[in-house]
Amino acid sequence: MNIVYTPLHKKHNPKWEIFDEEKVPYAEVPERIEQIVKELKKQGMGESIIPPQEFSQRYIQYVHQQHYIDYLQRISKKEAKKRKDGYFTTFFINDLCAPVVPPTYDTAVASVNCALTGARLLYKEKLVYALCRPPGHHAEKNRMGGYCYFNNAAIAANYLSQNGKVAILDIDFHHGNGTQQIFYERADVLYVSLHIDPKIGFPYTAGLADEEGSGKGKGFNKNFPLPLGTNEDTYMKTLQQAIRLVKSYKPTTLVISCGFDTYEKDPIGGFKLSIPFYEKMARAIMSLDFPTLVVQEGGYNVDDLGKIAYSFVKGLEE
């Protein structure tokens, strides 16, 4: 298995987000990815870690509006420099959980490059893990939000769709409203997600079971909203349903939007999954036997993220 990683992500380091009018410490911290890398190295996987390649901006343009891309670049390089707490934009945004700091644009591009490098590698490798940061699945065509600026998994899936149908399985605690929106009218990319019921959790505005896609995309979007406190038994049964859907779609490649905020001790999650359970999840997913790109999304228990990721990786590699 190849692991794509760059230390560039560390520069994107906002201190606060604003949630329900309150300024709260930013959960999406650089230590998240650093802890994962540290544990994978400790487990002898250091040799598998490779840096991302550079890609043309057009791969981002296929998914995000040019006007949005340019706006994010401009506020990173100009307006954000004058703010100590990061710049909370009024435009192109869904919530106040995506502050822009001066390095945000460049690190968001580097994060996309990790996902695209992984996608390109899938032509010769069976399995790649892209350690993307900032995460991406809340980023819509022209809106940032929920710690996300560019939609890494969507950009990679769109790249892979040149070569055949792609399935995206999103196992982050939160619904990937951005990924759903981007592919909502497309039949050549299936989006399947397990997440906290949006009636009770972020992102609130999308992720209900009756959102099934529209136009040509009708039937190619599937949401499994789950209650707060979901346990391993319910989660595995639901994951098996999701896996069956992916299997019957017969994609050429599979992209996993992989969040570890479903962990029982995640500070912003609310499911009850234990560290050893991630190995079982990965094994269930790998039973599909498609070339698979794992894209890092959320997961905020910095102390345990390394162990969670390693448990997942063990299941992937079996």
Ligand code: Q9C
């Ligand atoms: N105090 C991802 O997992 N903030 N995004 C929630 C926490 C937004 C999550 C409030 C959560 C965004 C990629």
Ligand code: ZN
């Ligand atoms: Zn999440």
